[in-house]
Amino acid sequence: xxxxxxxxxxxxxxxxxxxxxxxxxxxxxxxxxxxxxxxxxxxxxxxxxxxxxxxxxxxxxxxxxxxxxxxxxxxxxxxxxxxxxxxxxxxxxxxxxxxxxxxxxxxxxxxxxxxxxxxxxxxxxxxxxxxxxxxxxxxxxxxxxxxxxxxxx
Numbered sequence: 001x002x003x004x005x006x007x008x009x010x011x012x013x014x015x016x017x018x019x020x021x022x023x024x025x026x027x028x029x030x031x032x033x034x035x036x037x038x039x040x041x042x043x044x045x046x047x048x049x050x051x052x053x054x055x056x057x058x059x060x061x062x063x064x065x066x067x068x069x070x071x072x073x074x075x076x077x078x079x080x081x082x083x084x085x086x087x088x089x090x091x092x093x094x095x096x097x098x099x100x101x102x103x104x105x106x107x108x109x110x111x112x113x114x115x116x117x118x119x120x121x122x123x124x125x126x127x128x129x130x131x132x133x134x135x136x137x138x139x140x141x142x143x144x145x146x147x148x149x150x151x152x153x
Contacts, residue, residue, distance in 0.1 A: 021098040022112055023105030032113050033058075033090070036120055044082065046075045057082035059120070060089055093120035100127060101136060111141065118148065 024032075040059030046068055049055040054062045056077045062068050066085075068077060096119045097104055097112075104112060115136065119126050127133075129151055135144035 021094050021104070022101075022107075022116065024094065024112060024116070025109070028109050028113055028116075029090075031109075032116055032120075033086075035113070035117055036090075039117070039121070042082075044077055044079070046071055046073050046077065048073055056085070058086045058089075060085040089120060090116075092123070093117075096124060096126060100133060111136075114148075 036058055042058055043056055046054055046056045046062065049059070049061070054068075054073060056062065056068060060066075060082070067081075068075065093116050097116050100119075101107075101115070104115070107115075129147065132144055132147035132151065135141075135147055
């Protein structure tokens with residue numbers, strides 16, 4: 001129980017630090033996490049995602065640096081590990097968003113939520129959506145939405 005509580009505290013601190021970059025409120029963070037849980041699902045074991053990659057938790061792609069690397073599909077993953085991986089992945093999404101859109105803290109909450117979610121899914125590949133980025137930077141929300149919908153992501 002102590003380990004779980006410690007992980008919960010660290011998870012909260014990590015989200016607070018990363019959230020500051022785009023001015024995310026606790027409501028934004030909660031909404032994004034909930035939506036990602038719906039979009040990605042929540043699995044307490046290693047599984048193959050829709051593209052065949054080994055994944056666990058809330059869409060965490062297993063890489064060489066993960067302790068789960070090399071373990072087979074079906075291997076159980078602890079709640080604290082899932083929370084830790086999600087906190088890192090979420091932080092990376094916020095950092096990526098902020099590195100592309102320096103004024104993201106000034107956006108409406110809905111825009112922040114959508115774009116951080118998109119960055120969570122795409123990672124650095126979001127940088128390839130040039131027309132989308134230009135529309136967002138110009139605060140042209142409808143054209144940005146159209147670019148997002150027209151893209152293959």
